[in-house]
Amino acid sequence: MIDANLLRDNPEAIKASQRARGASETLVDEAASADANWRKALAEFETLRAEQNAKAKLVAGATKDDRAALIAEGQALAAEVKVAEQRANEAQTVLDAAIWKIENVVLEGVPAGGEDDFVVIREEGTKPVFNFEPRDHVALGELLDVIDIERGAKISGSRFYFLKGWGARLELALMNMALDQAAKAGFTALITPTLVKPEVMAGTGFLGQHADEIYYLPGDDLYLTGTSEVALAGYHSDEIVDLSDGPKRYAGWSTCYRREAGSHGKDTRGILRVHQFNKLEMFSYIAPEEAEAEHQRLLAWQEQMLQKCELPYRVIDTAAGDLGSSAARKFDAEAWVPTQDAYRELTSTSNCTTFQARRLNVRYRKEDGKTATVATLNGTLATTRWLVAILENHQQEDGSVRIPVALRPYLGGAEVIEPKKKSNN
RNA sequence: GGAGAAUUCGCCUAGUGGCCUAUGGCGCCAGCUUGGAAAGUUGGUUGGGUGCAAGCCCUCGGGGGUUCGAAUCCCCCAUUCUCCGCCA
Numbered sequence: 067m068i069d070a071n072l073l074r075d076n077p078e079a080i081k082a083s084q085r086a087r088g089a090s091e092t093l094v095d096e097a098a099s100a101d102a103n104w105r106k107a108l109a110e111f112e113t114l115r116a117e118q119n120a121k122a123k124l125v126a127g128a129t130k131d132d133r134a135a136l137i138a139e140g141q142a143l144a145a146e147v148k149v150a151e152q153r154a155n156e157a158q159t160v161l162d163a164a165i166w167k168i169e170n171v172v173l174e175g176v177p178a179g180g181e182d183d184f185v186v187i188r189e190e191g192t193k194p195v196f197n198f199e200p201r202d203h204v205a206l207g208e209l210l211d212v213i214d215i216e217r218g219a220k221i222s223g224s225r226f227y228f229l230k231g232w233g234a235r236l237e238l239a240l241m242n243m244a245l246d247q248a249a250k251a252g253f254t255a256l257i258t259p260t261l262v263k264p265e266v267m268a269g270t271g272f273l274g275q276h277a278d279e280i281y282y283l284p285g286d287d288l289y290l291t292g293t294s295e296v297a298l299a300g301y302h303s304d305e306i307v308d309l310s311d312g313p314k315r316y317a318g319w320s321t322c323y324r325r326e327a328g329s330h331g332k333d334t335r336g337i338l339r340v341h342q343f344n345k346l347e348m349f350s351y352i353a354p355e356e357a358e359a360e361h362q363r364l365l366a367w368q369e370q371m372l373q374k375c376e377l378p379y380r381v382i383d384t385a386a387g388d389l390g391s392s393a394a395r396k397f398d399a400e401a402w403v404p405t406q407d408a409y410r411e412l413t414s415t416s417n418c419t420t421f422q423a424r425r426l427n428v429r430y431r432k433e434d435g436k437t438a439t440v441a442t443l444n445g446t447l448a449t450t451r452w453l454v455a456i457l458e459n460h461q462q463e464d465g466s467v468r469i470p471v472a473l474r475p476y477l478g479g480a481e482v483i484e485p486k487k488k489s490n491n
Numbered sequence: 492g493g494a495g496a497a498u499u500c501g502c503c504u505a506g507u508g509g510c511c512u513a514u515g516g517c518g519c520c521a522g523c524u525u526g527g528a529a530a531g532u533u534g535g536u537u538g539g540g541u542g543c544a545a546g547c548c549c550u551c552g553g554g555g556g557u558u559c560g561a562a563u564c565c566c567c568c569a570u571u572c573u574c575c576g577c578c579a
Contacts, residue, residue: 122560126509140559
């Protein structure tokens with residue numbers, strides 16, 4: 067939710083942001099007038115309520131004669147108050163609906179436009195040169211017996227898979243390496259619930275235009291989370307967190323579930339786009355004025371992971387129209403996928419400023435003792451998808467895959483994953 | 492799934508219709524005291540909304556109701572705990 071004060075003081079700034087996103091500017095005017103209506107209705111209600119409270123207090127000390135008259139007045143007031151209160155509540159409902167539709171105000175410097183209007187910030191690493199025809203991760207997965215897509219589909223349908231043997235171990239190694247790095251950087255590990263209540267899902271901003279991306283269990287009124295960000299953002303909801311010792315940083319591990327509605331026919335091969343995967347996510351609660359610096363730190367930690375995996379990648383500054391509704395700025399790191407001759411997103415880090423925290427009511431105490439809304443940021447540190455880039459970039463002519471040096475300690479020192487021996491399964 | 496109990500200001504706790512504008516303790520903050528500290532002592536200590544302000548309104552798990560008036564009475568819901576049943 068945007069800051070109502072900004073709506074009153076500088077609606078033009080919000081309109082400019084909506085414009086950059088290609089979102090509605092009219093929403094801003096609607097919200098502003100709903101805000102004025104609400105404040106008027108609230109003032110009327112509160113005035114009447116004050117009168118009612120004062121009258122009710124007089125009853126106790128009144129003489130028998132006055133009592134009956136006071137009670138009659140009280141009855142009349144009670145009816146008026148009820149009407150006024152209802153009117154105020156309705157005005158607030160209208161305001162909430164309007165203000166919740168407005169997306170986070172993008173930060174200065176964010177490129178305007180849509181999906182293709184991103185800006186490349188830098189490219190790192192060297193793309194591999196093969197003197198043989200490189201295999202894609204599906205072929206490698208089969209050859210090495212580490213990814214079983216056929217049986218995944220047999221059990222659960224398309225976009226499901228088994229990670230097997232070194233594939234399973236590789237994913238766990240990646241997660242553990244990420245967790246170690248995060249712990250060293252001061253993050254607290256959290257294994258999060260993957261089913262959450264509607265208000266948490268709504269609070270994180272995922273129930274807007276991407277609602278059909280989310281698995282929902284009607285029998286229980288619970289949502290399956292597509293990222294542990296949801297649980298991590300909800301973790302401190304309705305709390306006043308203590309930031310006097312610096313930001314609160316969490317590394318959340320969870321399985322993630324995504325319906326991938328609307329992406330039929332896109333990335334159907336392999337495990338690039340799947341319904342279920344694992345992810346280690348960084349999440350920071352921090353004072354708003356430090357949020358942009360923290361965003362750079364999250365990005366640096368992500369790049370550190372990519373470098374440990376010896377992957378060539380580029381960093382892009384996502385355009386306003388391609389930001390999630392909660393994000394004020396987003397950087398993606400995309401790794402090179404040789405067989406696609408393209409960079410594909412491996413990490414994404416968003417600065418949600420105070421937008422998400424305001425919805426979830428997460429505050430902190432400033433030095434002057436007053437409370438204020440915190441800023442929240444999130445960023446990927448490792449996901450199952452990384453296996454695609456690792457397998458493809460480090461493949462060798464015989465189909466074996468060299469394990470990046472930094473990952474070896476997490477794999478019992480193994481240096482190479484060898485093709486499986488010929489057998490019946 | 493069945494039965495019962497609980498939920499009050501960071502923590503513990505008092506409170507069975509108006510004097511609750513919520514008690515007391517612990518913790519915390521500030522002052523006094525001290526060479527410094529402890530002890531003692533005095534004061535402060537839930538948050539939110541609205542308003543230029545004074546102020547006013549809301550907040551006793553959440554929502555609704557009864558009443559002139561609700562922490563207190565009634566209804567619904569959530570969460571936690573205990574016992575029984577069932578179970579990967």
